[in-house]
Amino acid sequence: MPDTAAVRASPCLPAAGWLDGRVSAAPGDLAARLAGQTAPLAGQVQAIKSALVELAAETDDSLIEKYLGGETLSPQELAAGLRAAVLQRKLVPVYACMAPRGLGITELLEGICRLFPSPADRPLRDAEGRPVDSSPTAPFVGFVWRTVNDPYVGQMHFIYVCGGTLVADTEVVNANKEQRERLAQFVELNGKKSTPLDEARAGDIIAVTKLKVTSLGDTLCQAGTKVVFAPYQFPNPVMWYAVSGKTQADEDKIGTALQRVAEEDPTIHVERNTDTRETILSGMGDVHLAVAVERMKRRSGVDVTLSTPKVPYKETVTARGEGHYKHKKQSGGRGQYGEVYLRVEPLPPGDEEWFVDAVVGGVIPGNFIPAVQKGVVDGMSRGCVAGYPVVNVKSSVYDGSYHEVDSSEISFKIAASRAFKDAMSKARPVLLEPIMTVKVT
Incomplete structure (x- = not known):
């Protein structure tokens, strides 16, 4: 197996151009700034390419014979070999991306499509380890993997259709809470554009509003079917700040704003310290909490101040x-x-x-x-x-x-x-x- 560092350093697929020595396609001005700076990396790039070719060849007997015979593997064979390595958990792709500049986004999306396993390759399993039928003809099973609070439509749940087919205006069962929900309408999101759908099949991701009892991590099932997926295991917070409104108007609305942020991001914790009479906002770091503060201002119009929590003396x-x-x-x-x-x-x-x-x-x-x-x-x-x-x-x-x-x-x-x-x-x-x-x- 190739060196771990070499595997981690490769950000691209054959289709993305790594075979001809390009690490990634960059926007115009950034490409000009990088011109001439990649030549010293040619040796490293070649070593990474060789390591990935060897790893791809090891996944299939015919490929390894061809590789050991000195023949060159085609881009299609390399892609198939790398995908097999991911399925066998011998390769974990790591992509370097810069979303504001569009750098690495194409490679990431191509990687998801070409390398990552589909439900047919690695069937989903419920909390008890039983496989879930992902065929379109199976009973409907959906998993709520994200929740956001939209200022116009209210709380929106993103559902991954794990199996079966969902038709609009269908009553389903929340398997976690054992209560019924009606999915009257659902849409497919593409950026800011939403497209109403009449049905969704296994593998689709849909957005639903106006659910009464459903929350992040819940499983929705067709009536008569009960599938419950293992709950999310979220990391514990590592950074704490006391949070307060900048003005009295902000202080009056801060409770609702904090609740919405915590609902959308379970790694954000909000609690009231009764000893110091402070509201404590905790998360995974300074940047994480800064994003939460910016989100409160943008979506709820609440300006807050973060400060060091008081020591809870007695x-x-x-x-x-x-x-x-x-x-x-x-x-x-x-x-x-x-x-x-x-x-x-x-x-x-x-x-x-x-x-x-x-x-x-x-x-x-x-x-x-x-x-x-x-x-x-x-x-x-x-x-x-x-x-x-x-x-x-x-x-x-x-x-x-x-x-x-x-x-x-x-x-x-x-x-x-x-x-x-x-x-x-x-x-x-x-x-x-x-x-x-x-x-x-």
Whole structure:
């Protein structure tokens, strides 16, 4: 087998001109700039050609005999041999392309048509390893391999017809969700042009809108047939940024825009960090996330800013402290009244009793104690050091007062939250740095 580097370095097929020494056809101005610079590569090109010819010959006995006999293989024989090498997984074509300049695109498309296996060569298999009949007369099976959000038609699903024939206005079954979908219309896309189709056969790629439950990775089947393909295995994110709208108008629309981007690209993750109160956008790298940001601006009209995520600190106390707050408000009619005395201290390891009702004598009626507990929880959500969540703290309510008319749950909740912050500020509060487990692979 030829050297791996040599195989990787060959970007073209016989039909694309590599036999006569041309690596790829370039646009006019680029071709002029490259003129004279390819001559030093002639030796490498010849070595790559020889390696590929040898690899093509090894796939067939008649070709190897001809090759060893010193005869020259025809372009058709080379193409057949290279295709066989791809089918046997001895060759993995790698193409160098530059889409904006059109460089390498023709070679890539020719390579897909000439080298890559058809369903007849390598039958598709479902999640359990069973082959799927790809003939046009088989029951319809389609796989949703891409989803996009079009600003004019809404969510659009791209379906690869794996087997059978699909006729317009047909009811099918989503095998993953076990629900029915109606494919009223579907189109064939060619750039920005869409052509309505009456039917689609095995091997076709169609676009469908107005599906209710279908999402990326789902399998659609003819009623009475159940085929489910193995789910996509997407890589984990490697880059994280905090994302926020540049203006208040952008902030109001950012949730919908992020959801649409994540639906289209499953390697984009959006989550809310409750500790730092930030929305985190993650993906496969800076360029990947930059494309997602540009897509949000172009399709949803949302401008966002990416920044380094905050460190998710926690807060706690290192000593005992007591706090007090009286909430009293009168603005005509029924007022608000609630008074709470609270004690905080470090929570011993293994002690799950983080809230203690130590009130005696009924100074705070029992029906208001749950409101006091909710107020403590509210106070723990934002500590007094830097506003981070509070952990490992034991709170005890031990005194207070109430008013027979003006006291209410909201009054005691507010009083308890303020009393907690007062007590924490007197209990030598500290920041806790995060400790994480890192697995290097």
